[in-house]
Amino acid sequence: xxxxxxxxxxxxxxxxxxxxxxxxxxxxxxxxxxxxxxxxxxxxxxxxxxxxxxxxxxxxxxxxxxxxxxxxxxxxxxxxxxxxxxxxxxxxxxxxxxxxxxxxxxxxxxxxxxxxxxxxxxxxxxxxxxxxxxxxxxxxxxxxxxxxxxxxxxxxxxxxxxxxxxxxxxxxxxxxxxxxxxxxxxxxxxxxxxxxxxxxxxxxxxxxxxxxxxxxxxxxxxxxxxxxxxxxxxxxxxxxxxxxxxxxxxxxxxxxxxxxxxxxxxxxxxxxxxxxxxxxxxxxxxx
Numbered sequence: 001x002x003x004x005x006x007x008x009x010x011x012x013x014x015x016x017x018x019x020x021x022x023x024x025x026x027x028x029x030x031x032x033x034x035x036x037x038x039x040x041x042x043x044x045x046x047x048x049x050x051x052x053x054x055x056x057x058x059x060x061x062x063x064x065x066x067x068x069x070x071x072x073x074x075x076x077x078x079x080x081x082x083x084x085x086x087x088x089x090x091x092x093x094x095x096x097x098x099x100x101x102x103x104x105x106x107x108x109x110x111x112x113x114x115x116x117x118x119x120x121x122x123x124x125x126x127x128x129x130x131x132x133x134x135x136x137x138x139x140x141x142x143x144x145x146x147x148x149x150x151x152x153x154x155x156x157x158x159x160x161x162x163x164x165x166x167x168x169x170x171x172x173x174x175x176x177x178x179x180x181x182x183x184x185x186x187x188x189x190x191x192x193x194x195x196x197x198x199x200x201x202x203x204x205x206x207x208x209x210x211x212x213x214x215x216x217x218x219x220x221x222x223x224x225x226x227x228x229x230x231x232x233x234x235x236x237x238x239x240x241x242x243x244x245x246x247x248x249x250x251x252x253x254x255x256x257x258x259x260x261x262x263x264x265x266x267x268x269x270x271x272x273x274x275x276x277x278x279x280x281x282x283x284x285x286x287x
Contacts, residue, residue: 066177203219
């Protein structure tokens with residue numbers, strides 16, 4: 001169990017580093033996703049080979065989920081490009097709010113809890129403070145919030161997939177779907193898919209595709225076998241913390257942000273970290 005939790009923290013650090021790589025890469029957001037997922041699918045196919053064969057119905061379901069993942073990553077990297085890593089990470093931190101709203105709508109028998117509404121409202125207050133204080137980055141912030149919405153959708157849907165196939169197989173088809181989605185968009189819009197520019201871009205892309213995608217994403221899906229969604233979501237709340245710390249280390253972004261950003265971020269992160277403890281306390285009293 002300890003090993004699983006340590007593995008989960010490594011995955012979350014890699015997710016936080018993803019935004020930094022998005023800033024380092026010179027490719028546009030859709031190009032990053034096309035190459036990231038295409039290379040990831042290729043690496044996975046080399047690994048799983050014949051095990052990649054699943055029923056047509058399941059393959060289409062996994063690929064369809066990949067379309068949503070592609071949309072999430074496109075908007076994620078677009079938010080990094082339009083704003084910066086820190087703004088993007090705080091926007092993505094609203095994932096918990098979206099999950100609390102969407103779970104009762106998607107999962108049969110799951111009821112909406114008043115505690116979710118309360119903490120969701122606190123999150124909205126933090127978001128509004130950041131939005132007003134960082135108007136220069138408001139568009140990127142809104143894009144990041146929409147990216148969090150898409151992440152909540154595919155995170156919930158993935159919980160239904162884990163029993164249908166091996167986690168590497170699921171990841172392969174989802175990466176294939178995301179690649180098809182991003183590539184089709186580029187071909188329709190520009191008529192071509194841009195190449196990474198130079199050896200440094202290729203290095204960042206390989207790190208992004210292999211470590212931050214194949215390793216991190218497939219291991220996340222595999223952990224769904226042993227850790228419940230609530231535990232994974234709670235640990236995932238540290239992603240914006242890691243991302244902002246890495247952005248400060250690589251780009252010194254902390255020097256360009258207003259006090260309102262830190263106030264709003266503190267409200268969001270504090271509410272996210274307090275939520276599981278309050279929820280457990282209420283559950284015990286009810287029991």
